[in-house]
Amino acid sequence: MEAARSVGPFVVVGGGIAGVTCAEQLAVNFPAEDILLITASPVIKAVTNFKQVSKVLEEFDVEEQPSTVLENRFPNIKVIESAVKQLKSEEHCIFMEDGHRHVYKKLCLCAGAKPKLICEGNPYVLGIRDTDSAQEFQKQLKKAKRIMIVGNGGIALELVYEIQGCEVIWAIKDKAIGNTFFDAGAAEFLTSKLMSEKSEAKIAHRRTIYTIEGARKESGSKARADNVGSALGPDWHGGLDLKGPEEFSHSIHIETRCEVKKIYLQEEFKITKKKPLAFPKHQDKSVTVDKEMWPVYVELTNGTIYGCDFLVSATGVTPNVHPFLHGNNFDLAEDGGLKVDDQMRTSLPDVYAAGDICTACWQPSPVWQQMRLWTQARQMGWYAAKCMAAASLGHSIDMDFSFELFAHVTKFFNYKVVLLGKYNAQGLGSDHELMLRCTRGQEYVKVVMQNGRMMGAVLIGETDLEETFENLILNQMDLSSYGEDLLDPNIDIEDYFD
Numbered sequence: 001m002e003a004a005r006s007v008g009p010f011v012v013v014g015g016g017i018a019g020v021t022c023a024e025q026l027a028v029n030f031p032a033e034d035i036l037l038i039t040a041s042p043v044i045k046a047v048t049n050f051k052q053v054s055k056v057l058e059e060f061d062v063e064e065q066p067s068t069v070l071e072n073r074f075p076n077i078k079v080i081e082s083a084v085k086q087l088k089s090e091e092h093c094i095f096m097e098d099g100h101r102h103v104y105k106k107l108c109l110c111a112g113a114k115p116k117l118i119c120e121g122n123p124y125v126l127g128i129r130d131t132d133s134a135q136e137f138q139k140q141l142k143k144a145k146r147i148m149i150v151g152n153g154g155i156a157l158e159l160v161y162e163i164q165g166c167e168v169i170w171a172i173k174d175k176a177i178g179n180t181f182f183d184a185g186a187a188e189f190l191t192s193k194l195m196s197e198k199s200e201a202k203i204a205h206r207r208t209i210y211t212i213e214g215a216r217k218e219s220g221s222k223a224r225a226d227n228v229g230s231a232l233g234p235d236w237h238g239g240l241d242l243k244g245p246e247e248f249s250h251s252i253h254i255e256t257r258c259e260v261k262k263i264y265l266q267e268e269f270k271i272t273k274k275k276p277l278a279f280p281k282h283q284d285k286s287v288t289v290d291k292e293m294w295p296v297y298v299e300l301t302n303g304t305i306y307g308c309d310f311l312v313s314a315t316g317v318t319p320n321v322h323p324f325l326h327g328n329n330f331d332l333a334e335d336g337g338l339k340v341d342d343q344m345r346t347s348l349p350d351v352y353a354a355g356d357i358c359t360a361c362w363q364p365s366p367v368w369q370q371m372r373l374w375t376q377a378r379q380m381g382w383y384a385a386k387c388m389a390a391a392s393l394g395h396s397i398d399m400d401f402s403f404e405l406f407a408h409v410t411k412f413f414n415y416k417v418v419l420l421g422k423y424n425a426q427g428l429g430s431d432h433e434l435m436l437r438c439t440r441g442q443e444y445v446k447v448v449m450q451n452g453r454m455m456g457a458v459l460i461g462e463t464d465l466e467e468t469f470e471n472l473i474l475n476q477m478d479l480s481s482y483g484e485d486l487l488d489p490n491i492d493i494e495d496y497f498d
């Protein structure tokens with residue numbers, strides 16, 4: 001067995017952000033050694049336009065590229081396009097779909113995650129993970145008149161805002177939108193943006209439903225449909241044409257505090273004699289029961305039933321661990337991810353993991369938590385390579401600074417959104433207070449304070465506060481004496497703390 005440990009190259013499985021970043025860093029650290037990157041997809045995802053916005057805030061695009069681009073940049077990286085079928089960790093060997101096998105010295109698993117669908121194997125329930133699934137969604141949307149989006153996180157927030165020309169029923173378990181990122185206050189701020197943008201907006205308070213009828217579609221430029229499959233960056237939907245066949249701009253119907261109870265196919269539904277609801281498409285109050293026959297019917301736990309063309313299950317992801325588990329006893333975390341320690345090691349010798357496939361099981365910084373995001377996939381891939389390099393030289397390294405503070409920059413409803421630290425007071429119990437500053441349609445600033453120290457923040461809009469707040473959270477300065485001044489728009493707090 002000893003022999004297996006030292007022969008063979010470094011091997012990385014997965015051509016997503018985590019895997020590509022890990023392979024690149026290994027290639028830089030060991031320019032004279034072969035690095036094998038094995039991936040099931042014909043393209044790899046590369047980080048482009050990387051910008052270190054501040055100490056921990058970073059922004060970048062994600063671009064799908066042919067593997068030759070990576071091999072040309074790093075001559076000691078060899079990309080093999082084939083799925084891994086099995087791992088025999090005892091033998092330090094992986095077996096491929098294409099029949100080949102590869103011995104490894106050290107292995108990093110970066111096989112990502114897959115959509116956690118509310119119902120597997122139903123052709124009317126779509127998940128979105130990558131370009132292929134996004135294109136399939138776009139194709140289905142072109143001919144859809146009404147769809148249901150289930151889930152209240154990143155994908156749902158983006159889709160609800162971007163989809164035009166198709167009625168959208170948005171079913172969420174929570175009482176307010178965007179629960180994975182926002183509290184009720186921020187949700188209200190964002191919902192009002194959705195309302196204010198649609199001239200005929202109105203809210204039907206039946207079961208706290210928002211019915212947003214949009215203005216007739218102005219000429220406006222359609223999203224570029226020709227460059228699908230290019231940058232998968234935070235504007236992954238930007239390259240898609242998320243427009244249905246109808247001529248109105250938006251028609252969103254939000255059903256809160258409910259889940260999908262049952263999904264019926266058309267034939268099955270006909271025999272139930274149940275009555276599907278229509279939502280007032282043209283403000284016609286009398287339209288309460290749908291006359292159309294839909295391919296699929298969805299019964300929600302609040303008793304309402306809607307016909308629609310298909311559902312999007314934007315209900316989270318589950319780590320892609322299965323091809324590797326067979327015959328290997330990895331320690332798994334509750335969320336199904338491969339447990340990794342502070343050196344990105346899994347429970348099996350010489351096997352590391354990074355990105356969506358893993359679950360961080362080290363003692364985290366008090367203001368950091370894992371979230372399956374591009375930013376963390378890149379940071380983990382980079383750090384795992386450093387750990388593998390150090391380990392092969394016989395030592396370990398300190399935790400990378402990027403895990404000191406949770407920091408995420410993104411865009412929702414066309415607002416810049418910055419999330420820092422314990423932005424929703426995660427794990428702080430009731431022992432914290434919130435400070436808020438909000439100008440409707442402009443900015444929403446929420447700060448989470450505990451014992452006079454800043455623990456987290458939600459910044460929506462161009463607030464220019466991210467760097468100052470990042471420093472205040474990192475240095476844990478006692479801010480009690482500043483009180484409300486901290487958010488006083490007339491006080492330039494940057495001067496206070498510069």
Ligand SMILES: Cc1cc2nc3c(=O)[nH]c(=O)nc-3n(C[C@H](O)[C@H](O)[C@H](O)COP(=O)(O)OP(=O)(O)OC[C@H]3O[C@@H](n4cnc5c(N)ncnc54)[C@H](O)[C@@H]3O)c2cc1C
Pocket residue numbers: 013014015016017018019038039040041044045082083084085110111112113128129130154155233234235236320323354355356357372373374375376377410
């Ligand atoms: C629609 C959507 C929008 C998103 N938007 C954002 C955003 O705006 N900002 C953000 O920060 N995050 C966003 N995310 C999350 C982000 O995409 C993921 O966190 C990130 O891509 C994870 O990277 P990864 O390398 O771990 O996994 P992935 O990118 O999933 O890569 C996994 C790789 O492993 C390969 N693979 C899988 N199984 C095998 C196997 N058996 N053998 C060989 N290879 C295999 C796959 O082919 C793929 O190349 C979004 C996710 C989705 C689905």
Ligand SMILES: NC(=O)C1=CN([C@@H]2O[C@H](COP(=O)(O)OP(=O)(O)OC[C@H]3O[C@@H](n4cnc5c(N)ncnc54)[C@H](O)[C@@H]3O)[C@@H](O)[C@H]2O)C=CC1
Pocket residue numbers: 118150151152153154155156158172173179180234259260313314315316317371372373410411
């Ligand atoms: N701009 C950004 O930062 C974006 C980030 N992402 C990331 O990509 C990954 C996938 O995105 P999402 O699928 O949106 O995951 P998510 O984790 O962001 O949201 C999942 C949502 O589905 C809900 N949910 C789970 N099971 C459900 C059920 N059975 N019924 C109803 N609701 C259910 C959850 O409560 C949550 O609101 C996530 O890690 C997310 O953070 C995705 C899109 C944009």
